[in-house]
Amino acid sequence: MKYYKFWVKESVKINVGQSAEFVSILSGSNTSIEDARLELAKQSRFVEQKINGESPADDYEVPIKEHVEQVIDEANIITVCRYGAKILNTCQYTVLDLDDYPIDFFDMFRAVRKLPKKERIVAKFLQRLTKHPELGTDFRIYETTKGVRVIGKKYIEPAGKGYATLMRSLRVDWLYIILSQKQQCYRARVTPKPYRMKIKTIKVTSPLDCETQTYQDWAKDYAVAAQRFSVVKLIQTVGADFSREPVIRLHDTLCNEGRSRTLA
Known part of the structure; x- marks a missing residue:
């Protein structure tokens, strides 16, 4: 069971092929808000890879986003x-x-x-x-x-x-x-x-x-x-x-x- 006590939600730029789009990403941490923002950067890269058809390492256990x-x-x-x-x-x-x-x-x-x-x-x-x-x-x-x-x-x-x-x-x-x-x-x-x-x-x-x-x-x-x-x-x-x-x-x-x- 994965959960987070600190959350941030921001709009980030994602490269889709030859263009760029902004998407809203929710990211969490059990350490601090600042750490959640660092995790957000990792998530944006993960989303970018998925959109572009790459196969990033996926974590099967989905966090409880509540x-x-x-x-x-x-x-x-x-x-x-x-x-x-x-x-x-x-x-x-x-x-x-x-x-x-x-x-x-x-x-x-x-x-x-x-x-x-x-x-x-x-x-x-x-x-x-x-x-x-x-x-x-x-x-x-x-x-x-x-x-x-x-x-x-x-x-x-x-x-x-x-x-x-x-x-x-x-x-x-x-x-x-x-x-x-x-x-x-x-x-x-x-x-x-x-x-x-x-x-x-x-x-x-x-x-x-x-x-x-x-x-x-x-x-x-x-x-x-x-x-x-x-x-x-x-x-x-x-x-x-x-x-x-x-x-x-x-x-x-x-x-x-x-x-x-x-x-x-």
Whole structure:
């Protein structure tokens, strides 16, 4: 998982064939703003090479281009996403948001077909555990607005062999799979979506937007409204209870889990 605490965004000149064009480049550093500017020069050269059909050395791990709200530890951070909600990024736990479930032919003859959708998602996930012991044995299963969130204590490496096939067998969203592979971590939204709370939304186009007064004023109103909602509600635990682990406690606190509030 790669992230940066300092960002710069500048317009730089790129040579494209026999002409020159200006492009906007966002660059980050964990050292300082000045270091981020030095990295920007390297990135502009990289972009120039790509445009001109050259093959510069590429880093497969894509950085998380979001404002870092909190660094919990080396494996867990909280960032602000494009619509202002806070996101837990983790390479300590496996996080799966399931809005659907795998369908088997024989389900039509089983009791699972009569269950409400969210209960079916949980039931089908538990069935899959017997077929995929590599997922581990310890899980926390939560209800979300549209489906189910599963947090597994065992970390499944997104860059590992067979990862995409495993995730698709559980009906994990394809875009989420790709993002997990590129960023080499899992993401879990821990504060409500603004539109579900019926408050003014905001568009965060880069980490630098979170340094503006406009964003900071919005964030105060958003934080107040968010206290009236929950992101998840715990359904059940499977295996050993790891709820007291610091990151899980923070996840549950930020999500307002257990407060019997409307999911958003």
